[in-house]
Amino acid sequence: MKFRARRLEEFSTYAFAELDRVKDEVARTRRVIDMGVGDPDFPPPKEIQGALVVSLGDINTHRYPSYQGNPRLRESIVRFFLNRFKVKLDPDKNVLVLIGSKEGIFHFPLAVLNPGEVGAYTEPGYPVYRAGIVFAGGVPHPIPLREENNFLPDPDAIPENTKLVWVNYPNNPTSAVATYEFFTHLVELAHQRGFIIANDAAYSEIYFGEPPLSILQIPGAMDVAVEFHSLSKTFSMTGWRVGFMVGNPDAVASMLTLKKYVDSGVFGAVQESARTALDNYFILSDDIRKIYQRRVRKWLSALKEAGIEGKNFGATFYVWAKIPENFESSAKFCEHLLRKTGIVALPGSAMGPSGENFVRFSMTLPDRDIEAGISRLLSEKIT
Ligand SMILES: Cc1ncc(COP(=O)(O)O)c(C=O)c1O
Structure with a gap:
């Protein structure tokens, strides 16, 4: 061609x-x-659809949205994180709204990885981790998930020189969930070696027993980790394209710099609906x-x-x-x-x-x- x-x-x-x-x-x-x-x-749910319709009556809905995300939505994300995970976030430093988590997952390596640097990711897994690393000029390094380890990667399999490590819990496709011990081990390793952890938590609210952990619940995680969340699965909003990234302030600021040149944010009415969804997350999910x-x-x-x-x-x-x-x-x-x-x-x-x-x-x-x-x-x- x-x-x-x-x-x-x-x-x-x-x-x-x-x-x-x-x-x-x-x-x-x-x-x-x-x-x-x-x-x-x-x-x-109807409440989420209704919020979209009401928002259409407001002129501000139709203008360019804020790059980082509507401040009111970022406040809702902060409340959601506090209620659900008992993790305190700063809406200006730790939160960035995404056009679906896929957009953020793809762009993240462009914001934190230099060409030639190693980005590790678990496989089998969502193909976008590898694609994002490759398009950013990084060196992709797969880490296998095996049944005998309950589909948790062996942290010792992460190469010494890795700059970015993707994990995905709850996991697609294996449905595995991370243990506190696994996340703790990973956070300790990230501190020792200086890599950033990105946990894709798109399925965090689709659970049937104990609610899954956020990696940000681990002490010290805010220094070395970010997490990608999505409203797609939790509220059946796949076509609406809204998600968010939370965590390390430097990584959030780097992504914001990148995204200012990539897109102009999520449609305001979708952000208003996302607010309704997150403010009532337990009932609606x-x-x-x-x-x-x-x-x-x-x-x-x-x-x-x-x-x-x-x-x-x-x-x-x-x-x-x-x-x-x-x-x-x-x-x-x-x-x-x-x-x-x-x-x-x-x-x-x-x-x-x-x-x-x-x-x-x-x-x-x-x-x-x-x-x-x-x-x-x-x-x-x-x-
Ligand atoms: C593991 C995983 N992460 C992220 C996504 C992307 O979700 P969205 O871009 O709709 O937030 C998907 C979608 O299938 C997924 O399976």
Whole structure:
């Protein structure tokens, strides 16, 4: 291609084109039940929608938003953090509103990493960690997540010269949650070695037992860590594009400098809705948690009945399952499952080599589709 920069080369090929082809083929004869993508199937609560509509009546809503985020939204973020995590933030120094957490995750290495410096990230994982490091001219260093460590990385696997370490808890795709001990170890290491930790906490409010930790709850974390939050999953707002970054003041200031040249903030009405969501976060997210918990439980027991070992560690709307031994790869198993049942799952290897031999099922589809999936799963011999 003539008008294409070399830096795009490694991002041009799509490894799962074959699976998409099979999906189209199956869709010609039966309804496909898509558990491949994590995108909520129901709208945000009415209160959040209402706040958007009311905000449209205010002229200030339609003007350029503030780069750092509406001060009133930043105050709501501070209150949310205090109530939910017992962590005190300064709205001017520790908080930055993002156009969805993806935007911040991608741009963060550009703000803190120099070309040639090492950025570590866990895999299997959200592909944007690696992409952000590569586009910033950094050297990406994957750290595997393994079942025997409950999908927590071994901090000793972080190279000596690392400047940035991405972790993601609660984790997509494994659903693992971080322990206090793990976060503490990581924070201590960051102090010793001088790297910055970025925890992607996009799923922090999708939990079914103990609420997951923020890394900022660890003593000393504010000196060495930032955390990325999202309203997308918590309040079913994926299309609205709003999230935020909190933590180390230098890192927040660096991101703000960068973003002043990248974008002009989040639409004011969306920020007003985000305020309503966060000011009432527990009430507005509790029904959503219950829906996912019910679905996760149902799907886990169906998998068990079908002879497949699935797991959810009490957070995220994903079920992470081991492929049966007689399949050579997770992609091959996904193809078999799709042909036999019309159910789409994500091959674990799509999110990194250590995801091989696992598949991810997302519970973001209506209950009736999950029920249909269960009866298809149990009426076919899958393993
Ligand atoms: C682990 C993880 N982080 C971040 C995001 C991005 O979320 P958003 O940009 O909607 O806030 C996603 C979306 O799927 C995700 O799975």
